[in-house]
Amino acid sequence: MREKLQHFMVGRYGADQLGQFLLIAAIVSMVCSMLFRSSVCNLFAILLIVLSYYRMLSKNHSRRYSENMKYLKYSGKVSRFFRSKKQYLSQLKTYHIYRCPSCKQKIRIPRGKGKISISCPKCRTEFIKKS
Ligand SMILES: [Zn+2]
Structure with missing residues (x-):
């Protein structure tokens, strides 16, 4: 069984930062769907999980890699934006x-x-x- 699983995973892309983000987003939408009893959130969570598994099991490494790079570039921009806003606000005091x-x-x-x-x-x- 273990060997079969190892054989199955050979050449697969595996987890990366975008995959982590997708799973976290899936958990957040699952919590939303439980809190608000929303079927849209539930569907969204399932979609995110399917997408993250699809990426993990994918054999198209270059495509997945470039998706992850795009994600890293974008998330870096977002966190830099918030950091600079925070810095600006703290400077406004003095x-x-x-x-x-x-x-x-x-x-x-x-x-x-x-x-x-x-x-x-x-x-x-x-x-x-x-x-
Ligand atoms: Zn000037």
Whole structure:
């Protein structure tokens, strides 16, 4: 039995990050379908499981690999986006962020210094803002 399974798995693609993501998404939609008694979520969960098994058992490695690379590229972009938003929000507590009126360069000014003249580090334009 074990040998049969090993023989069956020879040349198969196996698990990757996209596969993990699909299984997690399947679990989330299963929980949704139980919570809301939604058959759409249930169907979606089954689809995700079928898709992740299809990918794991696939013998088309290059295709699966490129799908995973696309997933990694996209998920990296999403997590970078949220990280930069989080960083921006934490900076807003201690800094004002202004844009230079002429070149639109973002300039970070510490809060609580009253009215100050700011000179743009990029184009040297001076403008006055409250900090
Ligand atoms: Zn400027």
